[in-house]
Amino acid sequence: MNNPTARRWAEPLRVFGLVLPAWAALGVFFVAPLAIMLVISFAQRDAYGGIRPIEDLRAYLRSWQWLANYRQSFEGMYLTILWRSVWMAVATTAICILISYPVAYYIALLARPRWKNLLLVLAVVPFWTSFLIRTYAWMLILRTQGLANTVLLSSGLIHQPLDLLYNDFAVMIGLVYGELPFMILPLYASLEKLDRTLLEAAADLGAARAATFWRVTVPLTMPGIVAGVVLVFIPSIGQFIVSDLLGGAKTVLVGNLINDQFSWARNRPFGSALAFEVTAVVLATVAWYAIYARKRGGMEGL
Amino acid sequence: MSARSAWGGRLLAAHAWAVYLFLYAPIAILIVFSFNNEKQTAVWKGFTTQWYSALLDDRFIRTPVANSLIVAGASTAVATIVGTLAALGLARYKLIPRPLGQGATRGLLMLPLVIPEIVVGAALLTFFGVIDWELSLWTVIIAHVGFSTSYVAVVVGARLAGFDRTLEEAAADLGAGPLATFVRVKLPLILPGIVAGALLAFTVSIDDYVITSFVAGTGATTLPLYIYSKLKTGVTPEVNAVSTALLLFTVVLILIAQWLLRPRSGATPGGEK
Numbered sequence: 001m002n003n004p005t006a007r008r009w010a011e012p013l014r015v016f017g018l019v020l021p022a023w024a025a026l027g028v029f030f031v032a033p034l035a036i037m038l039v040i041s042f043a044q045r046d047a048y049g050g051i052r053p054i055e056d057l058r059a060y061l062r063s064w065q066w067l068a069n070y071r072q073s074f075e076g077m078y079l080t081i082l083w084r085s086v087w088m089a090v091a092t093t094a095i096c097i098l099i100s101y102p103v104a105y106y107i108a109l110l111a112r113p114r115w116k117n118l119l120l121v122l123a124v125v126p127f128w129t130s131f132l133i134r135t136y137a138w139m140l141i142l143r144t145q146g147l148a149n150t151v152l153l154s155s156g157l158i159h160q161p162l163d164l165l166y167n168d169f170a171v172m173i174g175l176v177y178g179e180l181p182f183m184i185l186p187l188y189a190s191l192e193k194l195d196r197t198l199l200e201a202a203a204d205l206g207a208a209r210a211a212t213f214w215r216v217t218v219p220l221t222m223p224g225i226v227a228g229v230v231l232v233f234i235p236s237i238g239q240f241i242v243s244d245l246l247g248g249a250k251t252v253l254v255g256n257l258i259n260d261q262f263s264w265a266r267n268r269p270f271g272s273a274l275a276f277e278v279t280a281v282v283l284a285t286v287a288w289y290a291i292y293a294r295k296r297g298g299m300e301g302l
Numbered sequence: 303m304s305a306r307s308a309w310g311g312r313l314l315a316a317h318a319w320a321v322y323l324f325l326y327a328p329i330a331i332l333i334v335f336s337f338n339n340e341k342q343t344a345v346w347k348g349f350t351t352q353w354y355s356a357l358l359d360d361r362f363i364r365t366p367v368a369n370s371l372i373v374a375g376a377s378t379a380v381a382t383i384v385g386t387l388a389a390l391g392l393a394r395y396k397l398i399p400r401p402l403g404q405g406a407t408r409g410l411l412m413l414p415l416v417i418p419e420i421v422v423g424a425a426l427l428t429f430f431g432v433i434d435w436e437l438s439l440w441t442v443i444i445a446h447v448g449f450s451t452s453y454v455a456v457v458v459g460a461r462l463a464g465f466d467r468t469l470e471e472a473a474a475d476l477g478a479g480p481l482a483t484f485v486r487v488k489l490p491l492i493l494p495g496i497v498a499g500a501l502l503a504f505t506v507s508i509d510d511y512v513i514t515s516f517v518a519g520t521g522a523t524t525l526p527l528y529i530y531s532k533l534k535t536g537v538t539p540e541v542n543a544v545s546t547a548l549l550l551f552t553v554v555l556i557l558i559a560q561w562l563l564r565p566r567s568g569a570t571p572g573g574e575k
Contacts, residue, residue, distance in 0.1 A: 011394075015391045015394055016391070017391075018387045018388065018390050018391030019387070019388050019391035019392065019407050021383070021384040021387055021388070022384050022385065022387065022388035022391075022407070022410070022411060022451055022455065023407070023410065025380075025384055025447060025448070025451060026410050026411070026413065026414070026448060026451065026452075027410075029426070029429075029444050029445070029447065029448055030413060030414060030422070030448045031410070031413070032429065033422075033425035033426050033428060033429030034417070034421075034425045036425070036428055036429055036432055037421075037424065037425040037428045037429075040428060099321055100321075102314050102317045102318070103317065103318045103321045103322075105314060106314040106315060106317070106318040107318065110311050110314060110315065111315075111318075119318070119322070121557075121560055122322060122325070122326070123325075124556075124560060125553060125556055125557070125560075126325055128502060128505050128506070128552070128556045128559075129505075129509070129549060129552055129553060129556065130509035130526070130545075130548060130549060130552065131509070131511075132509065132511045132526055132529065132530065133332070133509075133529075133545045133548065133549050134328065134329065136332070136529075136533055136541070136545060137328035137329055137331060137332040137545075138328055139533065139537060140328070140331055140332060140335055140344070140537060140542070141328060141331060143537060145342060145343045145344060146344050147331060147344040149344075150343065150344040150345060177324070177325070177328070180321070180324075180325065181325070209310075234416055234418070235418065237418070238418020238419065238420050238421060239418075240419070240420045240512050241511060241512065245533070245534075255418065255420040258420050258421070258424055259420060259424075262424050262427060262516065268424075268428060271424055272424065272428065275420070275421040275424050275425070276421075278418055278420075278421055279417060279418075279421050282416055282417060282418060283416075286412075286416055
């Protein structure tokens with residue numbers, strides 16, 4: 001250790017040793033699979049559901065066939081599904097902001113300390129519990145013989161059970177229900193850090209309460225809103241369980257389409273291309289967040 | 303301002319409680335139905351525990367339960383070690399030059415948390431096909447190590463962010479070697495974070511459906527896969543019972559993790575300055 005060169009390298013080597021297992025595990029079993037799938041997304045399937053070997057790479061590249069899967073995904077029924085996935089994810093995000101902001105505001109600024117901790121734990125728990133089971137619970141409510149129809153029928157409001165399940169409405173409920181905690185928590189974190197004296201200052205200077213809210217509170221909590229948008233939009237765009245269980249065959253999202261290509265449709269190259277379109281949207285969202293966070297600064301803990 | 307403000311406050315409180323009702327009512331309904339003495343409809347026909355006793359007698363559920371415990375246990379054990387080491391490395395990373403710097407490692411650890419599960423599952427299925435590995439319980443464990451490592455690294459990393467480096471320096475000044483400093487000073491302080499990270503990783507693993515559905519071989523059916531196949535064919539009271547049991551089991555783990563991660567009284571948030 002007396003050798004200065006050895007000392008200079010000892011600490012970096014130790015740090016390197018600490019992160020190496022994670023690099024190895026994620027490199028081999030996460031990055032490599034994604035890279036392989038990216039390559040396959042430019043290939044074609046063969047008649048048996050495998051991947052057709054490319055004999056002449058140069059001719060293949062010149063024929064533009066390598067883009068065929070991506071081109072196909074923007075045609076006809078597939079374009080409809082992609083478009084539906086995007087607008088449903090955007091709608092879910094918007095609804096989650098509208099519902100969550102007042103809740104986060106209440107927890108951060110108005111709730112008594114005793115209630116505050118309980119409300120926070122209650123917001124965190126669904127975050128970690130089974131998405132599958134939480135979605136399934138809505139099947140119990142919405143199905144033909146479910147709770148909603150039973151209550152409505154026995155109250156005499158309706159005489160025929162309503163078709164509440166297997167449509168866009170059911171999927172929207174499932175998405176908002178599933179992603180809501182992801183919006184409440186970052187909004188709470190940013191509202192909690194809000195300097196209340198600024199709100200008082202705005203009021204003292206004669207600002208109306210609405211003006212204070214829109215021109216002081218909302219801009220100051222924008223980091224929380226942005227983090228919430230990212231945390232809700234990303235899982236919504238790649239959703240599979242909600243649309244499969246609550247949408248049935250009617251409301252198919254891109255996640256279901258990908259799943260189909262890898263199961264019964266046996267068109268892995270096309271499924272890979274779809275998966276990369278989703279990944280591109282996700283990574284673009286993350287990049288937008290990273291740029292925003294760098295410009296804004298001070299977004300630790302969000 | 304006070305009269306209007308009071309009404310506004312009450313309105314916000316009412317809204318908050320309504321949202322919490324929306325979050326928890328479906329779960330409550332599931333639990334209630336698991337005790338309902340009725341097979342088909344949503345009408346309450348009296349209290350019963352027969353669906354739970356049916357579960358205990360069901361031979362077909364034993365393998366999925368065992369598989370889930372094996373997968374969650376094995377993947378959590380590996381992920382806890384790898385994830386904790388990565389978090390420890392990241393906390394003192396400033397010395398490593400780019401391009402292998404902190405940003406790249408952080409980004410790599412965040413990937414499993416942001417890439418949609420359906421993409422990860424499809425990629426792993428393709429990967430195991432290319433390298434010609436037969437799908438089994440092993441492939442499920444490997445798949446789960448990926449996301450579990452990230453969860454552990456994030457939770458332990460958050461704990462380390464509040465770690466007071468001066469304690470380490472004090473131990474060194476008092477003559478403790480690096481190993482003694484780590485084992486007797488640092489490890490006890492971050493151990494709650496490690497245990498909480500492990501509990502949360504275990505929870506996510508035992509609940510995972512999407513990735514598992516891609517990489518599980520025949521005979522490697524886990525509990526969520528079993529539940530899914532059941533509820534695709536129709537709602538049954540047994541599914542309500544097994545779902546309730548799994549839900550309550552994981553909630554206990556989550557609450558323990560939350561308790562371990564609670565802000566310590568007297569400690570300044572942020573810790574090191």
